[in-house]
Amino acid sequence: MDALSRLIQLAQLQGNLDVRCQFAGGFAVDHAEAPRGEALFHLVLDGGCAIEPAGEPSLDMQAGDLVIFPHGAAHLIRDRRGQRRTAPVRVEHDGLLPLRRNGDGAPELDLLCGRFRYAPASASLLLYTLPGTLKVSLRDTAGMEALQALVALMRHEAGQRQPGALAVVTALTHALFALALRAYATGDVHGLLPLLADARLGGAVQAMLAEPAHPWTLEELGRVAAMSRASFARHFGERAGMTPGECLARLRMQIAGDLLLRTRRRTGDIGQDVGYQSEAAFGKAFRHYMGTTPARFRREHTREEEHI
Template sequence: MDALTRILELARVRGALDLRCQLAGGFSLDHEDAGPGEAPFHLVLAGEGVMELPGRRTLPLRAGDLVVLPHGTSHRVRDTRGTLHDAPILLDASGPLVLKSTAGEGPVLDLLCGRFVHAPDAGQLLFSTLPDALHVSLAEAHGMATLEAIVSVFRTEVGDLAPGALAVVTALSQALLVFALRAQLEHGLMPPSLLTLMADPRLGRALLAMLRDPAHEWTVEALAAQAAMSRATFARHFEAKGKQSPHEVLTLLRMHLAAEFLRRGDLTAAAVAERVGYRSESAFGKTFLRIMGTTPARFRRA
């Protein structure tokens, strides 16, 4: 298992499809800020439109575009003409997936709208350093053949709504998040973070070693060996790519792994402390409180 997959597991990221929008004529739909632990997304199946973000920033929406809003930022989806008059909105909730539509002339903007739901605590490992919007052209990132295959599956599953269709679409939605994250990394658009560490072939090996064996007494020398680098080179590159020292990242990962154990509820706090490399339950409790903002006992109860 690679580091990003493990972090996605820790963050308990799940894709949820909310509705399909088929918008024509003059339309303008406002979306409020999402709640904690939610990152809305829009996938354009066909047509064109515009997304407006705070500060008058606009993003063009074209077939194959994916927009993810990691911080749940409020936004507006409108037609390309910037009409001042909203078309009447029709809702059809007769099927498993709600259909929102507007009547009007001109091409239809066909959208799948959903959200990525994640644990508010561990989710910050992924989402906190991301920009307000990830805008990815799947056609450019993966080629038209891949795009057409993905869109074809979405259209078929959403159109037919055969048994299990929403489960298929939900699983594909999570794959879309990975595509969006990869695109940010490949284009060098990410600030220093855990994600940029994961993207580095050698530093990523050290990060994965921490995740696989958090109880190990990792030293900078031992982590440098995982990355096949000298101690000094490893420490310098690690802090440049991650904006934190190896020890700080190790502590952060240990506490989020501890939170995962506590959620399961089958281990004592002392056993959890040992699993993540702490011989003293007291020292573990103090560190957990500092990183997670609550005690292990309160976290388990919550």
């Protein structure tokens, strides 16, 4: 399994569609901050709008644009003209989803709105390192034919409303998230995801994920990346914003957290699975990176994730 797929798996990601919006004229719809463990998203099927994240510049959204709020930030969706008079919004049903409309004529905006639910305790490397607002524009993203095709398919299914359409579109949201992260990773950004897009450095991350218990050294990881020890350490730090050792430790904690929640195995055995020879050493490292003991983490987050 490739590294990005593994991180998505660890996050226990689930995509859900909430509502379809078709607006014309003046409109302004507030979205409150989402609960912990939810990343809100909006996909413009047709037309355009402005989206104003709290405390950030306004985003101009056009057909094919996707915006994700990885941390569930509050935001406003409005018409581009910023009209002060807004028509009341009513809720109908289009045979696929609840439908919000503010008129009976041709809509100027056709928008799919939903959320990605994830296990907060198991998603820190994937979600928490992302910016507060992540926009992917098909017009600006070269080489993203797959993303364009996916959006076209979602638009088609939402428009035709054939039997099973909701199941198809909901399933496609999972792929939409993965492709959006892939597009983000290829930009001029720093963090774990850009490492995965790097032809050589990505192989080192893949190796760490595949064998977290291995006592990886800079020399070994450098060989995986076809670099010298010094060159590997320098390029890794510049791209990721962390050392290879810190990245390995965080990956180990991510995997350990997942095992603590999904299994009833002893913490000492889980610690050995991720490279710690003693339960005490594992517990110390876990407290450092996760802020709590393995036992308390299992107890508290098992209860929490039962409600996700």
